[in-house]
Every structure is written in structure tokens, then in C-alpha cells.
Amino acid sequence: MTSVCRCVKSKLHSFHIRTAYSASVGSLHIQNIQKRYSTIPERYTDKLLQKARERGFKSVEELKFHLKKEIESKKKEFNKIDPLKELEDYEQRMKMCENKGKMTNTRGPIDSSAPQLPFKTLNSFLNVEKMKQLSKQEVEFLWRARWMEKDNMLNAVVPVDVFNKMSSNAKSNPILVLPLPRDIQAANTEGQGEQGIEMHYIQWQFVGPKTVHCIMTSLAEYKLHKGFARPHTTFQFHLDLAEEKKIVLMNGQVETDANISLQEAQLLLLNVQRFYGAMGDHTTMAKARLKILKDFNTGSSDFNVDLLISLSQSMET
Incomplete structure (x- = not known):
């Protein structure tokens, strides 16, 4: 019985170790993904700024503000x-x-070909x-x-x-x-x-x-x-x-x-x-x-x- 208990404890211990290890690997994987995606705006900043200047705006913020107004205007148009x-x-x-x-x-x-009287x-x-x-x-x-x-x-x-x-x-x-x-x-x-x-x-x-x-x-x-x-x-x-x-x-x-x-x-x-x-x-x-x-x-x-x-x-x- 004692040997069985030791065996069970050993298996449980191994399970916990594997779970903890898996969790730490998962956290690391998630952190890497977040880090990679957080750099996307930085990678496209130059392109966004170029697009903003092409449309006559000085900054990306001005472009975003203008696009927000444009979207609101389109929404009103669609609701007409x-x-x-x-x-x-x-x-x-x-x-x-x-x-x-x-x-x-x-x-x-009205005859469109007829001369229009003053x-x-x-x-x-x-x-x-x-x-x-x-x-x-x-x-x-x-x-x-x-x-x-x-x-x-x-x-x-x-x-x-x-x-x-x-x-x-x-x-x-x-x-x-x-x-x-x-x-x-x-x-x-x-x-x-x-x-x-x-x-x-x-x-x-x-x-x-x-x-x-x-x-x-x-x-x-x-x-x-x-x-x-x-x-x-x-x-x-x-x-x-x-x-x-x-x-x-x-x-x-x-x-x-x-x-x-x-x-x-x-x-x-x-x-x-x-x-x-x-x-x-x-x-x-x-x-x-x-x-x-x-x-x-x-x-x-x-x-x-x-x-x-x-x-x-x-x-x-």
C-alpha cells in the first residue's frame, strides 16, 4: 500500500510539474505574440504618415480625425x-x-426638342x-x-x-x-x-x-x-x-x-x-x-x- 501511495504521489508530482511547465511555455508564447503585434503600428507609421500627407494632413492623428468624420457622414447618407x-x-x-x-x-x-420660350x-x-x-x-x-x-x-x-x-x-x-x-x-x-x-x-x-x-x-x-x-x-x-x-x-x-x-x-x-x-x-x-x-x-x-x-x-x- 505504501509503495502504491508513493507511486501515485510520484505521478501527481510529475503531472503538476508538466502542467506548470506547459503554462510557463504558454505564457511565454502569448507574450511573444503580444510583443510582435504591438510593433505593427510602429512598422506602418511611416506609411500612414505618407498617406496623411498625400491627403493634405500634417499628422496621422489629423487623418484619423478626418476619416472619423467621413465615416459619420457616410452613415448619415446611408440612413437617408x-x-x-x-x-x-x-x-x-x-x-x-x-x-x-x-x-x-x-x-x-413636355417635348424636349421644342424651343423653350422665355x-x-x-x-x-x-x-x-x-x-x-x-x-x-x-x-x-x-x-x-x-x-x-x-x-x-x-x-x-x-x-x-x-x-x-x-x-x-x-x-x-x-x-x-x-x-x-x-x-x-x-x-x-x-x-x-x-x-x-x-x-x-x-x-x-x-x-x-x-x-x-x-x-x-x-x-x-x-x-x-x-x-x-x-x-x-x-x-x-x-x-x-x-x-x-x-x-x-x-x-x-x-x-x-x-x-x-x-x-x-x-x-x-x-x-x-x-x-x-x-x-x-x-x-x-x-x-x-x-x-x-x-x-x-x-x-x-x-x-x-x-x-x-x-x-x-x-x-x-
């Missing part, structure tokens, strides 16, 4: 959404494509120099009288400070999509009318130093023809008398073959004013409209179609 795709998804969700009824007519694209200035309608000699009230009277007998025409006299608010927001956010209530008939019903929504694409164009356009096209037509889509309504803002009279003269035309009424064009114009800050930007609703305008133009993930429609339909300013 396509607002028009969001609207398309909304239309599919509401099954607008299956509806038949009073929708805006699509009229084919835009009309205020002088096309009134003698600007003569208008400058009149009072503000006389100018307003003559401007409204100019359009009194015209069909499918809208006109307004806009205070210059109100227009400047809209213009400032339009320059940084030149596009928007607005809903228009429509009486529709669903394909799976038998003559039963329903209330639906048709989306319209709004675009601002600063065509001249004294002339600004706001054009409206159905979203369906815009998706078909993009930059060659025919607008159903065009609003022209004339700034010729902005300094002398503190007013901006506006005239708008609704195309007769577009299936859009003057009242519907007015409703769209009303929402243009509200979303572009013409009625102020201090209330909660005004701030919400300006935010969704910016979200739409920047492709922010905060853009929400249902919220856009809700803000359009709300009577709160």
Missing part, C-alpha cells in the same frame, strides 16, 4: 430615405392605384416704370383688374415680408409633395363614392432676378415624366415693386385640360403658404410643418406621410 418612395408605399397601402374617379389627367411629357416678367403684363409712379393702393387695384375677366387665373398681392419668409425656405427646400382631397370610386364598389387623396409635386424655380415660379404637377405625372412632366398649375411671383411698394405681385394659371379646379389649386396654394412659413413659424403647428418640409428635402428618416397629410388637413396655424 427617399420621400417619393415613402409616398409610393403609402399610395399602395391605400390602394390608390385601383381607384377610378376625379383624378388629375396625365397629359404626356419666362414672362411683370413687364409682360404691366408697365413697371409707370406702376412705380402710382400709390400702393392703385397698383393693387390695377393688378387685380388685369385678371378680372380671365378664366382659370388666380392673382394676389403679397406683402414683401411674407414672401421673403416663403422665399427663404423655398431656396433651401425647393420641393414638397402635398395631398389634395379627391372624390373617388373604388374599383371594387358599385358606383359608391369615397373620399381619397391625390398627391401633388410642388417645385420652386428662381428663374430670374425678379421672377420666381412655383409649379404644381400631380405626383403620378411627375413619376412618369420627371423633369419633363407638365405642370397643371403655375404661380408666378414678381418682385419688381418689392423695394418701392413693399409688395410682390402674383398671378397663377390652371391648365384647362388637367382636371384641376381653381378651388383645388387655391387649396394647394394655401398649404404651400403654410408649409413654407408665410403664416409665421412660432406656433407648434407651424414648426411641425417647417420640420416636415426640411425632412422631405433632406431625406430624413423622420419624414412621415401620415403626419404630412394630418398637418395639411389641420386648420390650426
